[in-house]
Amino acid sequence: MPALPCIDIEPRTAANATVILLHGLGADGNDFVPMVAELQLPATLPVRFIFPNAPSIPVTINGGYMMPAWYDITEINIDRKIDATQLIASAEQVRLLIDREIERGIPSHRIVVAGFSQGGAVGYQAALTYMQPLAGLLCMSTYFATRQSITPNSANRKLPILICHGTADPMVPERMGRDAMQDLTARGYPVEYKAYPMDHSVCAQEIADISRWLQRLLA
DSSP, rough: OOOEEEEEEEEESSSSEEEEEEOOOOOOGGTTTTHHHHOOOOOOSSSSEEEOOOOEEEEGTTTTTEOOOOSSSOOSSSSOEHHHHHHHHHHHHHHHHHHHHTTTTTOOEEEEEEEEEEHHHHHHHHHHOOSSOSSSEEEEEEEOOTTTTTOGGGGGGOOOOOEEETTTTTSSSSHHHHHHHHHHEEEEEEEEEEEEOOOOOOOOHHHHHHHHHHHHHOO
């Protein structure tokens, strides 16, 4: 399986932790690169950021138009219909990126998986099924698409999870973020949930909260 093309942002000193952040539908890895500086992580926390690029595939809800996507969305409804096989294949690609980071000297418990929208749905699948303990899972404006079919790995049964969502999100309604929180809490995961007065986007307060969360996880 060929590796995903990625944008790597290295810290000024040798990295001792990694964040792998997956973009949303129709975007690419550059979408979240500015967030690295906005997080204002201290120099004492040298984190490598990896921004993978999804392949371009036809997306049914957009008339079959080719665009960067982690999986096809075949119908927008209250729970939305997706191509779960493609989502799981994308999660496998993320697993390979985690494996690569471990080979580069970053322990699994210093690796955070993160994602926005479609990327967050893949992040749920990739992180919860990974066979070694991870540092955390960050889910932004997304939903737990495979919650009815997933078989989580016990290695990450206590994985810290931060879910961030906009209260006025027209693309992924906030209900879907809260449903994920309730499902994960019922499974025993330590979940933090934060809502913001925004649409399908990221705001300054959210970035500040994510920064504090990362510093706490990776201190």
